[in-house]
Each structure stands twice: as structure tokens, then as C-alpha cells.
Amino acid sequence: MKPFADLLERLLYTQGRNAKIALLADYFATRPDPERGYALAAIAGKLDFPGAKPAVLRALVATRADPELFALSYDYVGDLAEAIALIWPKAEVESPPELPSVVDQLRRTPREAIPALIATWLDASDVSTRIALIKLITGGLRVGASLRLAKLALAQRFGVEVDAIEEIWHGLLPPYPTLFDWLERRTARPDPGTTPVFRPPMLAHPIEDTDRAGLDWSAYRAEWKWDGIRVQLVATPGGKRLYSRGADDISASFPEILAAMEFNAVLDGELLVIRDGVVAPFADLQQRLNRKIVSAKARAEYPVAVRLYDMLFDGAADLRGLPFDQRRARLEAWFAATTPARMDISPQIDFETEADLAGLRASARDDGIEGLMLKAAASPYLAGRPKGYWWKWKRDPxxxxxxxxxxxxxxxxxxxxxxxxxxxxxxxxxxxxxxxxxxxxxxxxxxxxxxxxxxxxxxxxxxxxxxxxxxxxxxxxxxxxxxxxxxxxxxxxxxxxxxxxxxxxxxxxxxxxxxxxxxxxxxxx
CATH class of the missing domain: 2.40.50.140 (Nucleic acid-binding proteins)
Incomplete structure (x- = not known):
């Protein structure tokens, strides 16, 4: 745990993005397997220990410190891991556990024995290691190191494109042995095959006055920016999934969308509550979000649908390298032939000048729309936020x-x-x-x-x-x-x-x- 604790501490006190990437790159290059894989999983939020929740830790610290004193300390410090680490009695002999051992023992130990196990580790650790241990257990690192930074660090250190990592990421499992085997040139890049994996979405830049002044409006296509949540529909011979923009699997919350995905394609769209063809306020969609079990009543009261924007794969054919206009034509032809339930295509807006769009944007709020999207007709579908291809022109706040x-x-x-x-x-x-x-x-x-x-x-x-x-x-x-x-x-x-x-x-x-x-x-x- 000590090297991992040192990494977290240095990340917390390092401000620059490039400096954080350098710290992560050095750690991933020098630490052994499976330690570095579990560290990556912790940053990704992919480690879960059901028997070691914050309530267990609060009850545990009450056995070693006055509860009122801890409550005052926690209120002052504001961070659970730091408060416990500081108030816990000083270790007589420092012999902290190794990161892989912590993960393995937490998974194998019966729930009722976990508090005693954690106490043993805290007794043998210094303050910084205790902080790292508790953050690892509770899943709340909060050290300014995102998964995206970790992927950039891996790409930089091992000389690969970050998009190549993104492309396979959602088919990998901690502690990511196949990922590191590929990065260190021992094997070929893992192939997700027909696994319904998430592909990194293409995002838009907010358009400023200076951007609009130099824009060739004839080179762009306009669409409404709907007020729902961006989703990716992935249906392959290996399964089907509905993902949020952040790559969370939200299939269980919207079973009717999953049931409608009787095709072989990867689609980009907006999840909305739609009644009689009219888009409902975002507040209605919130009634369906983050629910693992959705009642028949909720499905009836808040009927969801997907308004499609783009097509990434048509069967096994990868369309992302095609210009937007060609992908749009493929999407329209596919939709006409497939006619999937609970889906339609976001219409394009006819316009000639900026003034035409400005007038439509001004009325967007009346129609429950966030604003406008501008997409270059020639733009490929690129991961991330490449500037100049897609713009979002949101209504004024x-x-x-x-x-x-x-x-x-x-x-x-x-x-x-x-x-x-x-x-x-x-x-x-x-x-x-x-x-x-x-x-x-x-x-x-x-x-x-x-x-x-x-x-x-x-x-x-x-x-x-x-x-x-x-x-x-x-x-x-x-x-x-x-x-x-x-x-x-x-x-x-x-x-x-x-x-x-x-x-x-x-x-x-x-x-x-x-x-x-x-x-x-x-x-x-």
C-alpha cells in the first residue's frame, strides 16, 4: 500500500495536469502486476467492497477514539479518510499490507470479520497509508486524478494512442493483465470482438462570438440540442447494452429501450421522455434515472425513447471514419429498413445564414430544447472534443x-x-x-x-x-x-x-x- 499511498499523496498536492500525468505514468511503468492494475481500477472506480462501507469505518473508529471527539474532528477536517487516519492511535510497528493483498482479502473475508481486518491494517500503517487504504476501500479517492488522466499517462508512457486504449477499455477487467501485456508489447492489442463495448463519444465545443465570426456556415449541418441525456446504443451478436455518455451501463433503468434493440449496430442519440410525440421536461426523465428496478407504473408514466444523432457501426462496418453527411445517409437508410421501436431520428434544420439559426435558438427554451448543434458536413466521428468539427450553441442561461x-x-x-x-x-x-x-x-x-x-x-x-x-x-x-x-x-x-x-x-x-x-x-x- 505504501507506493500507492505515496502516489495519492503526490497527486493530491500536485496542481498541474501534465505533472499529474507524469506521476501516473511513472507509477504504471515501475510498479509490478497486479498492483498497478488494482491502482488503475481504483482510479477508474471499478473496485467495490460491499462489506467495507463508510458506516462500517465510522463504527470501527468509535472503538478506538471518543465518538464525540471524532465527530468534531471529522467536522473540522471534512474528509472521512483523513479524519480516521489522524485520530487512529499511532502504529507501534509499521508493516502496512500490499495493495493486491488488501483487494484479495477484502473479497474473501466474511462480512462480519472485515472490521477486525481493517483495524489490523490501520494498526500497522502510517497516516498517509491509512488515508490511501480508507480511500481505496470506500472508493472515494478525490485526489484530482481522473480515469482520463490515467489513460493519457498509459498512452504517453507506453507510446500508444489514447484512443486505442479507449477503444478496448470497456472489454477489460481489473487488474487489466491483457492491457499491460499489450502496452509492454508482449501480446497483440486485446480484441473486444462482438462484446457490446462502449466507444468513446465525439463531443462538441461551446461556440463563442469569435468562432461564429469566422465560420463558413455552408459547411455545417444544424440540429436541435435536446434536453435529455446522451446515450450510446450497442447491439452486437455478443449482447446489447445502453450506455450513458460517461460509459455507465444504464440498461437496467431502461429495459424497454434494450428490448427494442433488435439489430446489429452502434448508435449515438439522446434519451428523452416523449409523450404523444412531445418531448417532456428533463425533470420527468430524472424520475427514471439511477433506478435498478423500474416498475410498470414508472414506465407508463415516464415513457422513454431515443432520438438518434449518428451511426458508429452498421453491423461489423465501422463508419466513424466517414464524413458526417455519409454517416447521416447511412443512418437514415438503416432506420427506414429497420424501423426500431421507441426511436426516431433527430431532424436536421434548414438554414442559410447565422441569423436564421439565431432566431431559432432564441425560441429554444419555449420548446424545451437546450439549443443548437452545428456539425461539419465533412467531420469524421472522433473520440473526445476535437475543435472545429462540432459546436454547441446553447440558449442563454x-x-x-x-x-x-x-x-x-x-x-x-x-x-x-x-x-x-x-x-x-x-x-x-x-x-x-x-x-x-x-x-x-x-x-x-x-x-x-x-x-x-x-x-x-x-x-x-x-x-x-x-x-x-x-x-x-x-x-x-x-x-x-x-x-x-x-x-x-x-x-x-x-x-x-x-x-x-x-x-x-x-x-x-x-x-x-x-x-x-x-x-x-x-x-x-
Missing amino acids: LSLDCVLMYAQRGHGRRSSFYSDYTFGVWTEEGRLVPIGKAYSGYTDAELLVLDKWIRSHTTATYGPVREVEPGIVLEIGFDAAQRSSRHKSGIALRFPRILRLRLDKPVAEADRLETATRLIGAAAV
Whole structure:
């Protein structure tokens, strides 16, 4: 565990992206199998130990430290692994376990014996190793090292294209022996064959004023940007899967889509709730997300469908190298011949000038649409976000001036700062009701201002959460407002972020609930 602990510690305190990649590359090149494979799996979030959840660790630390003292320490530190590691009695003899041994023993040990096993490891480890051990067990590394960075590190160190790793990734299993055999030139690249693996999606860049000024509009095709979730439908002789854009297998949540995938193709599209041909608000789709078991009632109330954008494979034929126009023609011909249930094709928009599209974009919110997509007619389907091929021209965000109500510490490098903020608006009776939560959009300088103010204006604490007196106004940007029975305000904001601190504005002049209510379904202003 010690080399893995050293890696996590160095990643946590290393700021530069290239420097993090170099650290990961060195680790993967110098550590043996299967240690490096399990480290990669930990970064990928592919290790799960059902008998060693955070509640087990909290109960365990209560046997070695005063529970009240630990609660105070955890509240101050803001990170479970760090709080346990610091309060745990000092090791008399340091003899930490090896990473592969930890994984193997956690998988083989009966659930009731796991707390004692973890205690043995903590007793034999220094503070940094304890932190790494607990983060490994709970799956919350939070050291600023994403799976994408790890793949870039592997590509850089072993001299391969990162897209070549992406192409086979979802057919591999920890601790990835076939991956490292290929990277070190002992075997050929693993072939996923007919396994229904995820292919890296092509993404769009937000289009700025300077980009639009130099654009040859005749070279692009326009489509609506639908307000659902991007999905990839993979159906092969080896099986079928429905993946989210982030490569999560969401097949179980949408069995009716899986049942409709009676074909041999890989398709790119948008998952939506559609009733009588009309796209429902994103809030309706949220009722179906992250559910392992979906009732017949939920399927009837929130009927889902996929609006298709692109075609990556037609049978065994890889179409990704073809220009967009040719892939679109193949998709339309395939759809006409196949007519799969619960699917249609996203229509293209006829236009001649930028002004034509600008007018359509302005009305997008009225129709429950996020905005426009622009795709170069000649563009191949490339993994990642290559600039110049695909652009997204989203509708302007809505905004409200809200009052800061609650704050909580962040994670990773923000674990010492109050960086997660719950904000609210005024009711007619003069009460504040929460309407959303945000933890992005502010600068480091603004974070310091907010953190200092929160510490000196706390009125109550609820575990790790601080309630503060109404004194700070935040301008909140968001994509849409929707009704929500889970919020006291009755409203939830979609993708809220902090646009700026309104230190110039008295809290009494912040927006009211009636203003927020009017924004449900409203057009951008």
C-alpha cells in the first residue's frame, strides 16, 4: 500500500495536469502486476467492497477514539479518510499490507470479520497509508486524478494512442493483465470482438462570438440540442447494452429501450421522455434515472425513447471514419429498413445564414430544447472534443439573485474550505426557502471571501453543515427551472452555478419565489 499511498499523496498536492500525468505514468511503468492494475481500477472506480462501507469505518473508529471527539474532528477536517487516519492511535510497528493483498482479502473475508481486518491494517500503517487504504476501500479517492488522466499517462508512457486504449477499455477487467501485456508489447492489442463495448463519444465545443465570426456556415449541418441525456446504443451478436455518455451501463433503468434493440449496430442519440410525440421536461426523465428496478407504473408514466444523432457501426462496418453527411445517409437508410421501436431520428434544420439559426435558438427554451448543434458536413466521428468539427450553441442561461443559506466543506483540495453552498429565495411571508445548491463558478479569491464570512457568521450547525445568517447574495445561473416536490420552495434548478458574488446587493433585494416560479418554462431574457 505504501507506493500507492505515496502516489495519492503526490497527486493530491500536485496542481498541474501534465505533472499529474507524469506521476501516473511513472507509477504504471515501475510498479509490478497486479498492483498497478488494482491502482488503475481504483482510479477508474471499478473496485467495490460491499462489506467495507463508510458506516462500517465510522463504527470501527468509535472503538478506538471518543465518538464525540471524532465527530468534531471529522467536522473540522471534512474528509472521512483523513479524519480516521489522524485520530487512529499511532502504529507501534509499521508493516502496512500490499495493495493486491488488501483487494484479495477484502473479497474473501466474511462480512462480519472485515472490521477486525481493517483495524489490523490501520494498526500497522502510517497516516498517509491509512488515508490511501480508507480511500481505496470506500472508493472515494478525490485526489484530482481522473480515469482520463490515467489513460493519457498509459498512452504517453507506453507510446500508444489514447484512443486505442479507449477503444478496448470497456472489454477489460481489473487488474487489466491483457492491457499491460499489450502496452509492454508482449501480446497483440486485446480484441473486444462482438462484446457490446462502449466507444468513446465525439463531443462538441461551446461556440463563442469569435468562432461564429469566422465560420463558413455552408459547411455545417444544424440540429436541435435536446434536453435529455446522451446515450450510446450497442447491439452486437455478443449482447446489447445502453450506455450513458460517461460509459455507465444504464440498461437496467431502461429495459424497454434494450428490448427494442433488435439489430446489429452502434448508435449515438439522446434519451428523452416523449409523450404523444412531445418531448417532456428533463425533470420527468430524472424520475427514471439511477433506478435498478423500474416498475410498470414508472414506465407508463415516464415513457422513454431515443432520438438518434449518428451511426458508429452498421453491423461489423465501422463508419466513424466517414464524413458526417455519409454517416447521416447511412443512418437514415438503416432506420427506414429497420424501423426500431421507441426511436426516431433527430431532424436536421434548414438554414442559410447565422441569423436564421439565431432566431431559432432564441425560441429554444419555449420548446424545451437546450439549443443548437452545428456539425461539419465533412467531420469524421472522433473520440473526445476535437475543435472545429462540432459546436454547441446553447440558449442563454437564466439567472436569479439568491441568498446564501447553508455551507458545507468540499472534497480533495477544498476539504478545508466551505465551498458547497445552498441558496434560497424569499417567500411572500419573508422567509427564505432553499432552491438549489452549487459548488462551482466562483474564483479562488471569491472562495476565500466566502469561507471567511461563513466561519464568522454561522448561526447553527447540523453535522458537517453550517447555517449562516442571511448576508451574502449570489447571482446564480441555471439552464432551467422545474417543479420539485423534494424542495421546500417547490422548485429545482437545472445545472445551477455561481455567476458572481453580489456583495453590492442587500439581501432584502434578492429575488422572490414568485419570480423563480415564473421562470418555469420561461424563455431566456
